[in-house]
Amino acid sequence: MKINLVGTSGSGKSTLARRIAAELALPCIEMDTLYWRPDWQGTPDDVLFARLEAALSATPGWVLDGNYNRTRPIKWRHVDLVVWVDYGLARTLRQAVTRAVKRAWTQQELWPGTGNRESFRRTFFSRESILLWTIKTWRSNRARYESDMQNPAFAHIRFVRITSRQQADALIAELRATL
Numbered sequence: 001m002k003i004n005l006v007g008t009s010g011s012g013k014s015t016l017a018r019r020i021a022a023e024l025a026l027p028c029i030e031m032d033t034l035y036w037r038p039d040w041q042g043t044p045d046d047v048l049f050a051r052l053e054a055a056l057s058a059t060p061g062w063v064l065d066g067n068y069n070r071t072r073p074i075k076w077r078h079v080d081l082v083v084w085v086d087y088g089l090a091r092t093l094r095q096a097v098t099r100a101v102k103r104a105w106t107q108q109e110l111w112p113g114t115g116n117r118e119s120f121r122r123t124f125f126s127r128e129s130i131l132l133w134t135i136k137t138w139r140s141n142r143a144r145y146e147s148d149m150q151n152p153a154f155a156h157i158r159f160v161r162i163t164s165r166q167q168a169d170a171l172i173a174e175l176r177a178t179l
Contacts, residue, residue, distance in 0.1 A: 001026065001175070002056075004064040004075055006145060007085035008138045009130055010096025016085055016168055017065035023172050024063070024179065029055045031066025033111045040116055040128070049074060069144070076157060083171065084145045084161045089138050096134045 003020060005013040014030065021028035034051045035043050043051070052074050056062060064075055076082070087095075103110065103118035110116045123129055149159045162168050 001061045001081065001178075002064075002079045003062070003081045003083060004066075004079050005083045005085060006067050006141075007087075008092055008134055008141045010099060010134045011085040011087055011092045012095055013083075013085040014065050016083070016162070017063050019168075020083075020172060020175065021063040023176050024061070026061045026063050027059055029062050029064045030111075031064065031068045031071070035068065036111050036114050036116055038114050038116070045070065067141070076154065079157055081158045081160065082148075082154075084149075084159060085168075086142065086145070086161050086163050088163075089135075092138060093131070093134055096131055100130055 001024060003017075003026075005017040005020070007013040017030075018028050020026075031052075034055065035048055037043055042048075048068075049071065052071055056064070056075065056078075064079075068075075100118055100123040101120075104120045104123055107117050110118065118130070123131060126132075145159075145161075148154055149161070160171055162171065
């Protein structure tokens with residue numbers, strides 16, 4: 001099975017992606033790991049696309065965590081299921097704040113080998129704030145994924161919209177039952 005989890009930053013897509021991957025014994029591929037380089041430098045698109053192609057072709061099934069809309073022609077070419085984690089803005093923002101504070105406090109490296117870490121300054125007092133990004137993209141992401149679900153170009157894809165923990169648990173149970 002090939003699954004892509006999408007949703008606004010802070011929505012919980014990485015956590016759910018790891019849960020699904022563990023339950024189905026599939027590798028979990030994180031788009032941010034493919035994209036981010038040291039010193040918060042992004043990867044050029046041609047290199048990102050090649051990394052994504054390599055990661056997706058390395059195994060017959062996977063759980064892919066991440067949006068990166070410009071990669072849809074690659075990641076949705078053979079995807080079976082797109083799981084849209086669509087919690088409300090208040091919950092998403094609360095989760096994003098909690099995660100950012102924890103990361104800034106512990107100084108954990110976000111993606112192996114990059115040295116990239118959250119800081120309180122970057123999180124709360126910067127134009128690169130993940131919290132600002134969450135607020136700015138929440139509404140547009142919802143519109144985009146609602147449109148994608150209706151788009152005939154994606155008719156080959158099963159979309160599941162998750163709006164509660166109960167729905168996430170039910171999806172995992174359903175996926176586990178198909179094994």
